[in-house]
Amino acid sequence: MRAMVYRGPYKIRVEEKDIPPIEHPNDAIVRVTTAAICGSDLHLFHGMMPDTRVGMTFGHEFVGVVEQVGSSVQNLKPGDRVMVPFNVYCGTCYFCARGLYSNCHNVNANATAVGGIYGYSHTCGGYDGGQAEYVRVPFADIGPSLIPEWMDEEDAVLLTDALATGYFGAQLGDIVEGDTVVVFGAGPVGLFAAKSSWLMGAGRVIVIDHLEYRLEKARTFAHAETYNFAEYDDIVVEMKKATDYLGADVVIDAVGAEADGNFLQHVTSSKFKLQGGSPIALNWAIDAVRKGGTVSVVGAYGPMFSAVKFGDALNKGLTLRMNQAPVKRQWPRLFDHIRNGYLKPSDIVTHRIPLEHIAEGYHIFSAKLDNCIKPLILPAAN
Amino acid sequence: MPYTAKKPTRARSSEELRAAIPGWGVDLDPKDRPSVPKEQFDPTLNGARWDFPERQEEKWPRERSIEHKFLTPVFGTSTPPKGLSGVIRKYSYKKYSEGRAAHWLLLLAADRVDAVEHHLRSFVSLRPDNPITQTGVLSEFSRHGITSRIGKKRVDVNHQWIDPLLVGGPWLVAGGLGVAAVRRLMRLRRT
Ligand SMILES: NC(=O)c1ccc[n+]([C@@H]2O[C@H](COP(=O)([O-])OP(=O)(O)OC[C@H]3O[C@@H](n4cnc5c(N)ncnc54)[C@H](O)[C@@H]3O)[C@@H](O)[C@H]2O)c1
Numbered sequence: 351m352r353a354m355v356y357r358g359p360y361k362i363r364v365e366e367k368d369i370p371p372i373e374h375p376n377d378a379i380v381r382v383t384t385a386a387i388c389g390s391d392l393h394l395f396h397g398m399m400p401d402t403r404v405g406m407t408f409g410h411e412f413v414g415v416v417e418q419v420g421s422s423v424q425n426l427k428p429g430d431r432v433m434v435p436f437n438v439y440c441g442t443c444y445f446c447a448r449g450l451y452s453n454c455h456n457v458n459a460n461a462t463a464v465g466g467i468y469g470y471s472h473t474c475g476g477y478d479g480g481q482a483e484y485v486r487v488p489f490a491d492i493g494p495s496l497i498p499e500w501m502d503e504e505d506a507v508l509l510t511d512a513l514a515t516g517y518f519g520a521q522l523g524d525i526v527e528g529d530t531v532v533v534f535g536a537g538p539v540g541l542f543a544a545k546s547s548w549l550m551g552a553g554r555v556i557v558i559d560h561l562e563y564r565l566e567k568a569r570t571f572a573h574a575e576t577y578n579f580a581e582y583d584d585i586v587v588e589m590k591k592a593t594d595y596l597g598a599d600v601v602i603d604a605v606g607a608e609a610d611g612n613f614l615q616h617v618t619s620s621k622f623k624l625q626g627g628s629p630i631a632l633n634w635a636i637d638a639v640r641k642g643g644t645v646s647v648v649g650a651y652g653p654m655f656s657a658v659k660f661g662d663a664l665n666k667g668l669t670l671r672m673n674q675a676p677v678k679r680q681w682p683r684l685f686d687h688i689r690n691g692y693l694k695p696s697d698i699v700t701h702r703i704p705l706e707h708i709a710e711g712y713h714i715f716s717a718k719l720d721n722c723i724k725p726l727i728l729p730a731a732n
Numbered sequence: 733m734p735y736t737a738k739k740p741t742r743a744r745s746s747e748e749l750r751a752a753i754p755g756w757g758v759d760l761d762p763k764d765r766p767s768v769p770k771e772q773f774d775p776t777l778n779g780a781r782w783d784f785p786e787r788q789e790e791k792w793p794r795e796r797s798i799e800h801k802f803l804t805p806v807f808g809t810s811t812p813p814k815g816l817s818g819v820i821r822k823y824s825y826k827k828y829s830e831g832r833a834a835h836w837l838l839l840l841a842a843d844r845v846d847a848v849e850h851h852l853r854s855f856v857s858l859r860p861d862n863p864i865t866q867t868g869v870l871s872e873f874s875r876h877g878i879t880s881r882i883g884k885k886r887v888d889v890n891h892q893w894i895d896p897l898l899v900g901g902p903w904l905v906a907g908g909l910g911v912a913a914v915r916r917l918m919r920l921r922r923t
């Protein structure tokens with residue numbers, strides 16, 4: 351089969367690989383029909399995540415058709431169209447039994463501090479991902495769902511991560527009616543977090559980025575007020591001005607480890623890997639939220655230390671909430687919202703790229719060229 | 733407004749927002765939010781028919797975190813550790829917990845060694861690594877590399893110039909060393 355393969359920082363190529371075999375009785379092999387590149391993949395692509403091995407296939411956002419199932423699989427059969435959450439999880443460990451699918455204890459031998467994620471380095475379990483023609487899906491009875499008849503394939507692929515994560519991020523904010531919500535980052539996750547904040551009753555939603563074309567999307571798609579932080583000397587002060595000097599009730603960090611806005615922070619973490627992530631947006635969030643407020647972090651950080659302004663968080667009495675999203679837990683409610691027309695996730699898709707050209711897809715998304723917001727990967731379009 | 737107990741007045745009322753924004757407030761009640769509360773105990777939640785999953789076969793000694801009691805029943809089988817990078821990775825797993833910076837720094841070092849090992853190996857293969865096609869930079873020409881950046885107030889352009897140096901630098905150095913070595917050989921021959 352054809353598969354995307356990592357070749358070292360900033361380098362990937364498409365290779366011929368064996369179709370993955372069944373390794374466990376509850377495995378399925380899925381033929382991928384649509385995959386996506388996520389902002390998280392950029393952290394791998396840039397070589398920031400420890401134990402990212404040459405030869406690994408990335409991709410944790412994918413949908414497809416079941417090709418083969420292991421002997422104990424009951425809920426799926428070959429030919430089923432399925433959407434697969436980015437979490438690999440067992441369904442029955444201490445954490446899964448409490449709904450914390452993204453924190454499963456039975457699927458990541460390499461680390462206890464993170465669960466299993468498809469195609470996301472050995473630190474997240476060493477599973478090959480879905481930017482390929484075929485992928486191994488462990489616990490086929492647990493994670494995947496049949497794609498409902500009425501659902502678009504592109505909406506389904508966005509449900510496997512970006513939409514579920516943005517919606518989860520808004521929930522972590524514990525928004526109450528009328529709250530002012532500030533979202534850092536107008537990527538797919540930030541756009542969905544902003545949009546979801548309205549569903550939870552926000553009174554005001556403000557989105558911050560430095561990419562004008564993404565802020566435009568935040569205004570049209572997510573009905574948000576926007577600020578380009580490059581236009582202000584100090585975006586934190588600007589947020590204070592915008593909130594009558596109290597600060598926002600809730601701030602969501604949808605940027606993560608490669609935040610821009612401070613050359614030294616960015617370069618020490620993103621380029622030279624001296625930090626687990628550049629916490630610029632997180633520090634802005636801590637400073638822009640009001641005392642007693644909530645900071646929700648869905649932007650991803652690596653396992654190493656980062657220079658976070660913890661004293662401010664303490665002295666302001668903040669609530670910090672965060673996690674990798676437990677994706678499938680969000681689905682029933684999100685299915686309703688899509689069906690009712692409140693959400694149309696595929697509105698943010700900008701690029702559809704054949705698997706053979708995936709290296710260009712990574713570059714376009716990473717360098718933010720061509721007004722790229724969300725690139726999809728099409729394994730069959732070669 | 734002076735600093736008083738009042739919440740700042742809202743620009744738009746809930747009624748206005750409900751009329752303007754599709755779905756405004758449908759999840760106002762925390763009961764409708766799927767991840768509230770954070771933990772919801774339901775051992776049958778996922779329809780699993782096992783207490784503890786069957787164990788996947790371990791086809792090579794699988795490295796694992798020493799913070800785990802045992803090898804997890806299911807694990808990824810991508811890219812087993814190999815070469816010098818593999819030795820470093822196995823050492824890091826065996827010796828250090830996830831709580832130690834040394835664990836992650838060794839793994840990052842192994843990643844860099846791994847890349848060099850594979851680049852070298854690729855040069856004696858039918859498909860040598862090609863930093864031009866593999867970085868996707870050719871899309872700079874087809875996807876408006878210049879107009880995507882110029883006049884845009886983007887702050888990331890202040891460090892994007894580092895990328896070609898980080899990626900291309902080692903190749904240039906290796907190329908330069910190669911040329912110097914060949915020259916020296918030729919000079920040695922002539923004398
Ligand atoms: N928690 C989870 O489950 C989960 C799931 C998916 C993605 N993520 C993480 O969420 C983050 C966003 O993902 P994405 O797909 O939207 O990525 P993305 O790269 O498309 O978006 C990030 C955006 O942040 C902007 N940005 C950079 N620095 C900023 C700053 N200081 N302030 C405000 N904006 C800034 C960038 O210009 C970009 O538009 C990533 O870190 C990703 O790893 C987490």
Ligand SMILES: [Zn+2]
Pocket residue numbers: 388389390391410436511512
């Ligand atoms: Zn993701």
Ligand SMILES: [Zn+2]
Pocket residue numbers: 439440441442443444445446447453454455456
């Ligand atoms: Zn589990």
